[in-house]
Amino acid sequence: MAEPIDSALDLLRRLNPKDVKQNVDNIINLNPSLEEELLESVDIPLSVKRCSSTKRDFLCCDYNRDGDSWRSPWSNNFEPPIDEGITPSERIRKMEIKANEAFDVYRELYFEGGISSVYLWDMDDGFAGCVLLKKCTSETAVNGGSWDSIHVFDAQDRARTAHYKLTSTVILSLGTESEALGGLDLSGNMVRQVEQDMAVEDDGSHVANIGKMVEDMELKMRNLLQEVYFGKAKDVVGDLRSIPPLSVTNRDRQTQREMISSMSR
The missing domain is CATH 3.90.1150.210 (F-actin capping protein, beta subunit)
Structure with missing residues (x-):
């Protein structure tokens, strides 16, 4: 069984990092014994x-x-x-x-x-x-x-x-x-x-x-x-929505690869 501090840190990694302070406060309210370790680790x-x-x-x-x-x-x-x-x-x-x-x-x-x-x-x-x-x-x-x-x-x-x-x-x-x-x-x-x-x-x-x-x-x-x-x-x-047509972008990329390949040879 995982230690409480390991479970708390694993939970924080999965939550929105923007709300990390509020999430830490909430965990401390649930388990006050983790306060020192959390404040030192996060x-x-x-x-x-x-x-x-x-x-x-x-x-x-x-x-x-x-x-x-x-x-x-x-x-x-x-x-x-x-x-x-x-x-x-x-x-x-x-x-x-x-x-x-x-x-x-x-x-x-x-x-x-x-x-x-x-x-x-x-x-x-x-x-x-x-x-x-x-x-x-x-x-x-x-x-x-x-x-x-x-x-x-x-x-x-x-x-x-x-x-x-x-x-x-x-x-x-x-x-x-x-x-x-x-x-x-x-x-x-x-x-x-x-x-x-x-x-x-x-x-x-x-x-x-x-x-x-x-x-x-x-x-x-x-x-x-x-x-x-x-x-x-x-x-x-x-890649999802280019400014020029994707066909033009792909053609330019292919030309670039061919140039690099010919230079290496």
């Missing part, structure tokens, strides 16, 4: 809270959560306040401040809006952290889209270098609904992972290295979404 769209000290918005995930409170990267305080929340050491907190400043610039350059948050925490042989980015085009669920990036990494210190392991998740949701066009819903997520050794001179080098890895990974994942997934959807629509 990527859900990032929620937003306001830092009462700095009046700036920040993103919430399992990595800055302590019970029912979330730590702000801007003030290092929890919202709502708690007595003994877990915070990073002084050295890691200084890096966290620099990383938030750097990714705030990155967010403005690539997203022209949205919200970014970076959280770091101590580990025995280095440190770990996550970079969160969120951009929504509309407040309505039926007309608009959202992009959520969750980049989780760990950095292991070595002599003059560091070994980085990055796991990136992009949650994309696109939807539109009108009387003329009807309804359209494209939602899903993509996960990629990479490991790399990079030179380190000081703590500032860690921020630059992580920034470069996140930038490269987001570019690759965006291109995959555009060229592979949306490109494939375009090909399927083209």
Whole structure:
């Protein structure tokens, strides 16, 4: 007999990814004992809270959560306040401040809006952290889209270098609904992972290295979404109903195959 957590994860894979947050909440209501495991295992769209000290918005995930409170990267305080929340050491907190400043610039350059948050925490042989980015085009669920990036990494210190392991998740949701066009819903997520050794001179080098890895990974994942997934959807629509006659399209494809075949010979 399958474990409850395995059954819950299998169920979530079969449901609409656009409703993953609501589905997770429903499963937790049915079986509260699964809350911790589900929140650690399932990527859900990032929620937003306001830092009462700095009046700036920040993103919430399992990595800055302590019970029912979330730590702000801007003030290092929890919202709502708690007595003994877990915070990073002084050295890691200084890096966290620099990383938030750097990714705030990155967010403005690539997203022209949205919200970014970076959280770091101590580990025995280095440190770990996550970079969160969120951009929504509309407040309505039926007309608009959202992009959520969750980049989780760990950095292991070595002599003059560091070994980085990055796991990136992009949650994309696109939807539109009108009387003329009807309804359209494209939602899903993509996960990629990479490991790399990079030179380190000081703590500032860690921020630059992580920034470069996140930038490269987001570019690759965006291109995959555009060229592979949306490109494939375009090909399927083209096969169902092409703009020129299908006979012309098939003739062009045959000519192309013959040219490639003759060149290979």
